[in-house]
Amino acid sequence: MPDPPHEAFKTSDEGSDPQGTGRRRAAGIYGTVVTAAIITAGGNQLGTWALAITIVVTLLVYWLAEEYAELLGERTRAGQLPSKDVVRSSLSAAWPMVTASFLPLATLGIVRLVGASSANAAWAALGMAVVLLVFHGYSAARAAGLRGIRLVTVSGTAGLLGVVMVLLKSLLQHHH
Numbered sequence: 344m345p346d347p348p349h350e351a352f353k354t355s356d357e358g359s360d361p362q363g364t365g366r367r368r369a370a371g372i373y374g375t376v377v378t379a380a381i382i383t384a385g386g387n388q389l390g391t392w393a394l395a396i397t398i399v400v401t402l403l404v405y406w407l408a409e410e411y412a413e414l415l416g417e418r419t420r421a422g423q424l425p426s427k428d429v430v431r432s433s434l435s436a437a438w439p440m441v442t443a444s445f446l447p448l449a450t451l452g453i454v455r456l457v458g459a460s461s462a463n464a465a466w467a468a469l470g471m472a473v474v475l476l477v478f479h480g481y482s483a484a485r486a487a488g489l490r491g492i493r494l495v496t497v498s499g500t501a502g503l504l505g506v507v508m509v510l511l512k513s514l515l516q517h518h519h
Contacts, residue, residue, distance in 0.1 A: 354436050363432075363436040365486075366436045367438075367439045368409075368435055370406075370436070370438070371439040371440070371442075371443045371475075372476065373441075373443075374440035374441060374442070374443030374444055375443040375476050375479060376476070376508075377405055377440075377444075378402065378443060378444040378447050379447075379505055381394070381397055381398045382398070382447065382465050382508070383509075383515065384471065386465030386466070386468075386469065387512075389478045390461050391465075392463050392476050394451065394465060395448055398444050398447075399444065402440060402443075406440045406441050409437060410437050414429070414430060415431055446471050447468040447469070447472045450464075450467050450471040451467065469512060470509075472505055473480050473502060475505075476504050477498050477505070477506060480499070481494070481501075484498055
């Protein structure tokens with residue numbers, strides 16, 4: 344029987360790391376991209392606190408939905424549900440999807456509290472999300488043992504995900 348689809352995409356450290364470092368890293372990237380997308384879509388229409396609440400609630404829903412689908416699709420066998428320990432471990436491994444928003448959220452709040460407009464605070468938070476994406480890409484590349492141009496390429500590709508959000512936000516801002 345072939346491996347389940349998610350098995351083919353595990354990073355090399357997942358097999359040797361029972362804590363699922365690769366899965367946590369992936370969840371952090373997903374959470375950062377979702378955070379950037381929400382800032383992009385809502386940063387011009389929502390006030391600072393409404394935007395922050397939207398980010399947190401959306402990430403909580405994504406986190407629960409992904410884990411529900413993962414547990415149901417990959418961990419339910421022969422009429423048996425996963426154990427509480429498996430559920431707890433799975434939820435914990437994916438929690439970085441939510442915590443990835445914390446630095447952009449802190450940036451959003453601090454910049455707003457020091458007097459910037461809601462729109463400028465959203466831009467600052469989006470900038471922080473781009474920085475985090477580069478960090479996540481760099482961290483993943485280093486963990487994989489990449490050096491030189493490969494390290495730069497992986498880090499830059501992660502950053503490009505954020506740059507796309509910046510370009511989209513700029514485009515949306517000009518159309519409103």
